[in-house]
Amino acid sequence: MELTRRDALVALGVAGTATGGAYAVSRLEDDDTAEAVVERLSHVAEAVYPSEVDVTHDFLETYVVGRVEERDGYLEGVTDALDSLDSYTRNLRHEGFGDAPPDARDSLLRYMGVDEAEPAPDGTEAERVRYYVVNELQYALYTTPVGGKLVGIENPVGYPGGLNSYRREP
Amino acid sequence: MTEDGRAPVEDADVCVVGAGPAGALTAYTLASRGYRVVVLEAGERFDRGDDERRMEESLRPAHDAGELWNMETGDGRDAYTSSGERYYPLNAARVKGVGGSTLHWQGMVMRLHEKDFEMETRHGVGRDWPISYDDLQPYYVCAEKEMGVAGGDDNPYAPPRSQPFPLPAFEPSYSDSLFSDACDEVGLEMHSVPNARNPEPYDGRGVCVGYGTCQPVCPSGAKYTADVHVAKAEDEGARVIDRAQVERLETDGEGDAVESAVYTTPSGTYRQDADAFVVACGGVETPRLLLLSRSRDHPDGLANSSGAVGRYFTEHLFVGAGGTVDQPTRQNHIGFITSESHALYDGEDPTPLGTKLEFLNYAGPSPAIEAMNADEWGDALLEDLRGSYGNHVSMGGLVEQVPTEKNWVTLDKTTTDNLGNPVPDVRWSVADREAEAIRAANTVQNDVLGAMDADVGWTVGPEDTGPAYHHMCTTRMGHHDDESVVDHRTKAHDLENLYISSSSVFVTAGAMNPTLSIAALALKTADHIDDDI
Ligand SMILES: Cc1cc2nc3c(=O)[nH]c(=O)nc-3n(C[C@H](O)[C@H](O)[C@H](O)COP(=O)(O)OP(=O)(O)OC[C@H]3O[C@@H](n4cnc5c(N)ncnc54)[C@H](O)[C@@H]3O)c2cc1C
Ligand code: SF4
Numbered sequence: 001m002e003l004t005r006r007d008a009l010v011a012l013g014v015a016g017t018a019t020g021g022a023y024a025v026s027r028l029e030d031d032d033t034a035e036a037v038v039e040r041l042s043h044v045a046e047a048v049y050p051s052e053v054d055v056t057h058d059f060l061e062t063y064v065v066g067r068v069e070e071r072d073g074y075l076e077g078v079t080d081a082l083d084s085l086d087s088y089t090r091n092l093r094h095e096g097f098g099d100a101p102p103d104a105r106d107s108l109l110r111y112m113g114v115d116e117a118e119p120a121p122d123g124t125e126a127e128r129v130r131y132y133v134v135n136e137l138q139y140a141l142y143t144t145p146v147g148g149k150l151v152g153i154e155n156p157v158g159y160p161g162g163l164n165s166y167r168r169e170p
Numbered sequence: 171m172t173e174d175g176r177a178p179v180e181d182a183d184v185c186v187v188g189a190g191p192a193g194a195l196t197a198y199t200l201a202s203r204g205y206r207v208v209v210l211e212a213g214e215r216f217d218r219g220d221d222e223r224r225m226e227e228s229l230r231p232a233h234d235a236g237e238l239w240n241m242e243t244g245d246g247r248d249a250y251t252s253s254g255e256r257y258y259p260l261n262a263a264r265v266k267g268v269g270g271s272t273l274h275w276q277g278m279v280m281r282l283h284e285k286d287f288e289m290e291t292r293h294g295v296g297r298d299w300p301i302s303y304d305d306l307q308p309y310y311v312c313a314e315k316e317m318g319v320a321g322g323d324d325n326p327y328a329p330p331r332s333q334p335f336p337l338p339a340f341e342p343s344y345s346d347s348l349f350s351d352a353c354d355e356v357g358l359e360m361h362s363v364p365n366a367r368n369p370e371p372y373d374g375r376g377v378c379v380g381y382g383t384c385q386p387v388c389p390s391g392a393k394y395t396a397d398v399h400v401a402k403a404e405d406e407g408a409r410v411i412d413r414a415q416v417e418r419l420e421t422d423g424e425g426d427a428v429e430s431a432v433y434t435t436p437s438g439t440y441r442q443d444a445d446a447f448v449v450a451c452g453g454v455e456t457p458r459l460l461l462l463s464r465s466r467d468h469p470d471g472l473a474n475s476s477g478a479v480g481r482y483f484t485e486h487l488f489v490g491a492g493g494t495v496d497q498p499t500r501q502n503h504i505g506f507i508t509s510e511s512h513a514l515y516d517g518e519d520p521t522p523l524g525t526k527l528e529f530l531n532y533a534g535p536s537p538a539i540e541a542m543n544a545d546e547w548g549d550a551l552l553e554d555l556r557g558s559y560g561n562h563v564s565m566g567g568l569v570e571q572v573p574t575e576k577n578w579v580t581l582d583k584t585t586t587d588n589l590g591n592p593v594p595d596v597r598w599s600v601a602d603r604e605a606e607a608i609r610a611a612n613t614v615q616n617d618v619l620g621a622m623d624a625d626v627g628w629t630v631g632p633e634d635t636g637p638a639y640h641h642m643c644t645t646r647m648g649h650h651d652d653e654s655v656v657d658h659r660t661k662a663h664d665l666e667n668l669y670i671s672s673s674s675v676f677v678t679a680g681a682m683n684p685t686l687s688i689a690a691l692a693l694k695t696a697d698h699i700d701d702d703i
Contacts (some may be wrong), residue, residue: 014221048547115545119232135542142538151537151555155503160379165501166343
């Protein structure tokens with residue numbers, strides 16, 4: 001299942017049940033930091049999203065742009081968290097998280113304690129990675145129909161999926 | 171005028187304390203009739219443009235539920251004591267702000283039944299109200315219009331209606347159809363639920379779009395919240411001052427009338443004079459404010475010659491049971507219920523206490539929330555989510571409590587709030603006959619779940635029941651000043667110009683969520699003030 005730009009708009013609450021809004025035209029052309037965030041998030045997404053999900057660059061880019069515009073502190077928060085993930089990885093493997101082979105990334109996140117960390121925007125490094133990176137990605141996936149449908153709910157909480165789905169037969 | 175605009179209003183006719191639904195509807199009605207109205211609200215005016223963010227934070231595990239509506243400021247504003255037999259979680263049970271607790275509420279709105287007004291005559295329980303269902307019925311009609319209630323005429327147990335609901339009921343859910351088969355087998359009638367949310371656009375507010383986060387926040391505005399009527403009151407010329415904590419009401423030289431409300435804001439302490447005062451601070455802060463207002467003329471607190479201020483604190487008791495079935499149940503698409511049953515409400519076996527049953531549409535986990543709390547990710551997480559979502563069913567319900575002297579709101583003089591005033595002490599307990607009614611409700615719930623072949627995983631019975639966050643009976647209505655605080659017109663017996671707009675004036679609680687009755691009484695109070703001043 002592919003995650004597209006439109007799914008990102010949905011996750012941001014911009015698209016709603018209608019068509020996309022302001023962010024539909026936003027791009028990251030002039031913003032290197034944010035572009036780097038997109039690239040780095042894609043490495044984590046490969047580890048934390050189910051293999052059935054195909055994350056497109058458009059999806060992450062749109063999501064990150066939306067977040068940067070909408071939430072004060074998001075860009076700093078996510079950049080710091082990704083930096084700590086990188087330095088943790090460098091200490092262990094002398095390479096950044098993105099350079100580690102895909103199948104090592106899952107273990108790296110676990111070694112760092114991100115799997116059991118309580119998400120906290122101002123917590124420890126693992127807690128911040130959980131909050132700004134892993135849980136952002138999970139929120140973007142599972143509050144939208146693409147992620148919901150994987151589990152059997154096309155109108156998950158947080159998604160304004162209208163008034164028909166709750167009445168529909170399985 | 172102070173820089174922050176929180177100075178008192180000159181020549182005010184009416185001062186309303188509290189901007190929840192009770193205060194908002196009283197203020198709006200009086201302002202629309204040309205009175206100069208000022209509303210003093212302890213909490214802040216929230217920017218509803220932030221509701222999307224609130225919704226996200228309500229789903230993400232790092233954010234505490236109370237943060238969304240600032241339900242516990244760090245400075246002691248919301249300090250309280252709970253010294254009864256059962257712990258009372260007061261700060262989960264109310265919101266301070268423009269809109270009051272409806273910012274966070276669920277929004278199911280039923281009328282009380284006729285018997286609720288005469289429980290003493292019919293069953294020897296509590297006391298009769300000094301008004302009947304018929305007296306309140308026209309105000310129920312107006313309250314339903316104001317709030318925009320969606321309901322149907324399919325409830326055979328509902329009290330008589332002179333007019334239809336302003337909006338059609340929400341259609342039953344898929345899981346309601348599973349319950350319906352089971353209820354047929356058990357002989358329990360199901361019917362629609364009156365909801366204060368829009369199945370179609372109403373009163374300038376949009377339609378419900380199924381976010382599923384109604385409690386604690388509806389980002390679409392389809393769920394009614396009382397800031398709607400605060401805005402309408404302002405459009406009619408009322409002044410609303412937020413972050414204005416009223417510390418006490420002061421009487422005139424004779425002690426017969428309230429002269430001013432003394433309130434503290436971030437820019438200082440002021441005194442608001444008015445011809446009439448309405449206390450609409452909810453069922454805990456209303457008696458507290460009266461107790462804090464004691465004086466030489468009113469040594470036991472204002473309006474308290476009966477000693478009933480704060481007494482008879484009454485709640486609704488939650489009853490529930492749930493489990494899993496071996497078929498999909500399609501839960502958590504929406505955050506409200508579409509079917510309920512009043513079949514047990516007017517019965518007498520094993521007790522005459524009211525019981526209302528609910529068929530939930532949000533049983534079991536939501537995948538998004540579970541994912542953000544999980545120790546797993548990737549394919550392993552997906553497998554877990556698929557295992558846990560999809561086949562849950564739950565029933566909820568409310569059981570009536572009987573007002574008792576033992577449950578009361580008083581002042582804890584050993585603890586003070588941010589302004590140095592004693593905090594409320596909420597003493598709460600559950601009586602044996604209430605426990606019996608809970609067990610009876612559990613039996614019916616288990617019968618229904620049994621008829622669905624459900625594997626019952628949990629039951630909330632007498633031991634682990636909790637309050638529904640409905641604060642009632644603490645300044646009850648009555649004919650006589652030796653046993654009640656306000657008269658049938660909701661005016662304090664002891665004072666010429668003090669009115670109370672709140673579920674605190676309820677005499678008994680029934681088992682219906684109280685806010686439609688609060689709204690009806692608020693409109694009635696406004697009529698009486700209009701007659702009196
Ligand atoms: C989680 C939750 C779910 C609920 N669901 C339902 C439901 O489905 N159906 C239903 O009928 N009811 C429900 N309720 C209850 C409902 O919210 C209340 O009955 C209703 O809001 C009470 O209205 P009110 O105006 O009397 O008090 P409130 O809404 O509590 O408002 C009182 C206001 O007075 C202000 N105030 C208090 N003291 C002072 C002071 N000294 N000076 C100035 N201002 C003061 C407060 O800040 C507050 O804003 C729910 C409540 C909660 C918490
Ligand atoms: S389900 Fe409807 S009422 Fe509830 S939060 Fe969503 S839009 Fe609002």
